[in-house]
Amino acid sequence: MNNVKNTFSIKDLENLTGIKAHTIRIWEKRYNILEPLRTETNIRYYDLKGLQKILNITLLHDYxxxxxKISKLPPEKIPVLVNEIISTKSVKNHAISSFKMAMMNFDQKLFLDTYNNLLSDKSFREIFFEVFIPLMEEIGFLWQAETISPAHEHFISYLIKLKLWVNTENIQSNEPTKNDKIFVLYLPSDEVHELGLMYLNYELIFSGYKTIYLGESVPLDSLKDIKKYFNNIVYVCYSTVEPHKEILGxxxxxxxxQILDDDSKVWFIGRNSQYIDEKLRDEKIRVFENITEFVQEI
Incomplete structure (x- = not known):
């Protein structure tokens, strides 16, 4: 059975576009820019075609x-105009909208086409910072609001991971140029949200550091093993949901x-890390607010 979500409430449209539901209703009533479908009980809903149209209208409006004026355009003119006005100023919003549509439709080709179009003008690092980071932040909100399912999140995350793997592999053959410390990157036990950690690994290698990437759900005993082989270790712990904030301290x-000694420290990052008590933070325990702050540090 095909359970792909292909109908949306007006609240879903608000979450996906950032346009308030009240405003969408006004646009519909005053300008007839959208024609909602109706259930047998007269509840309005929208299909994928309607979602694509409101995303395009939002881009034109933001531009x-x-x-x-938009309401007077022939329906077929709107996507043409969107393509014509894509510029350095608007490409970010357009790309995020395209990636959202790729996610909603589980459309790998649209994802790849959008990514390759971006790559013609931007580096991978620019794409990640300018598009993928805000996209994943929006996706997190959409998941919490139940506008998308976990399947949507996993689908788009996997495709972004593929690009990270390829770009990381391309630079891994370079010999490290900095040897004052070594970075060990991991997710704590039961933590599986790996995308952010993977990007930090890319940035560290790009900056000339040697990294040891341990990945998902790493117990403390595995961190102890690393100490047998290396000195001057910076453990990078990416905590999104685990450990739960109640036991984080x-x-x-x-x-x-159990782990830290005179020549090692831990750098925490991730949404959950912000719950670490200030009293526990010192020269050995550092918390970064976001990826941008982390990258600036290295």
Whole structure:
């Protein structure tokens, strides 16, 4: 059975476009820019075609076009105009909209076409910072709001991971140029949100550091093993949901007691890391607010 979500409420449209549901209703009533479908009980809903249209209208509106003007355009003219006005100023929003549509339709070709178009003008690092990071932040919100399913999130995350793997492999053959410390990157036990950690690994290698990438759900005992082989270690822990904030303090204390020594430290990053008590933060335990701050540090 095909369970792909292909109908959307007006609240879904608000979440996907950033345009308030009240505004969408006004646009519909005053300008007839959308024609919602109706259930047998007269509840409005929208199909994928309607979603694509409102995403395009949102881009035109953000670019300065008035809704009154957009409403007078023939339906087939809107996507043509969107393509014509794509510029350095608007390419980010257009790409994010295209990636959203690729996600909603589970459309790998649209993802690849959008990515390759971006790559003609931008580096991989620019694409990740300017497009993928805000895209994943939006996807996190859409998942919490139940506009998308976990399957949508996994689909788009996997495709982004593929690009990370390829770009990381391309630079891994370079010999490290910095040897003052070595970075060990891992996700704590039961943590599986790996995308951010993978990008940090790419940035560290790009910056000339040697990295040891351990990946998902790493117990403390595995971190102890690393100490047998290397000195001057910076452990990078990416915590999105685990350890739960209620036991996060205990986890940090265990790290200090069991892992850290005179020449090692832990850098925390990820949404959950912000719950680490200020009293536990010192020269050995550092928390980064976001990926941008981390990259600036290295």
């Amino acid at each position: 300065g076009y008035k809704i009154s 205990t986890y940090v204390k265990d790290l200090k007691e």
